[in-house]
Amino acid sequence: MAIRVAQIATGNAGAIALRQLIEDPRFELVGVWVHSAAKAGRDAGELAGLEVTTGVTATTSSADIIAARPDCVVYCAMSDNRPVEAARDIREYLSAGINVAGTAPTPLINPVAGIPDSARAKLEAAALEGGATLFVTGVDPGFTNDLLPLVITGTCREVRQVRCTEFSDYATYDSTESMVDVMGFGTPLDQTPLLFLPGVLTAGWGASIHLLAAGLGVEVDEITEHVEREPAPETYEVAACTIAEGTQAGFRFQITGMVAGEPVIVVEHVTRTRDDLRPDWPYAVQEGHSYRVEVIGEPSYVLDLAAQSADGDHNYSAILAGVGRVVNAVPAVVAAAPGLTTTLQMPLTGAPGLVGAR
16 A cells, blocks of 8 residues: 655755655655745646646645645755754644654754754654654765765774765755855855854754764764855856855865764765865865765775766755655655654665666
8 A cells, every 4th residue: 555645845855755756656645735825736746847737736734734644744844944943843743643754854863962852852752642753864964974884884893984075066056045045155254154153064964973973883072063165266156146256155064073082973065166166175076966985994995976867967966865765765764663763773775666667
């Protein structure tokens, strides 16, 4: 029997998730929630960019989603600038007995370390009340920071450091909210964007660092943050905004988990909006985007992961990868015991029913 699912939000990630929920025979789409009144009443097929009519129309009401009685919702709503509201959304679904698999909020990748005890207690209570499960993951933060490193280090005799790096050119990424409001592209260097306010990087990726540490059997004593921002050499346009000369055009940051005074877990992002910025910074192994997992130990490893898609560029394929990890986990989330779960508790999910899919 197909799993009854509903999609929450239809932005860059949500529209990709919605397409799979419509096309994948493991699922029966029963609801779509949208933030914009302009999308309300439109068919799910249209919102997913498909030439199909599903008969499922979008709503701005969470009550409508609950009334549709899905087994699971796929939560892809923006949460970077609304973490409290996102947590409230998820509690509502959990307490109604609806499982939640999501790409956000990213601190819920590891609820034990990612959110305050009081917030976690509310989520746990909602999950237990409804007999439902919550699982949040993605690509980065997500499987490139936990699942892949754990698989690799599982072959080692000794591990001294694990480094997870995202290399990305964001010139074609069209979310103004993410690019300008959160990351600060096109803003003066004497202004600190949301992403680089003290503690925000740790809030975003610290949960992943603690999750990986738990998988490695160590405790992180301290998380440090380091940021470099690069100005534009001239004024130019990208998909989301104008980047004026002298404003932020690129950045490189590192969040480091210190264990007994040593930098054992490092998450790094090297982000540009044109290829000639900071040639001294490392580059992706393919044009535009890739991920790298490095293990210093015995043996040592370097794994470069380059996602590609026939439907879009490197930014699209990266989102596709993170969304695929979430959607393909839905059956395991539905089958899991009630509560808040992580990659460490979830079974390995392969590709059942996907071989030969369009």
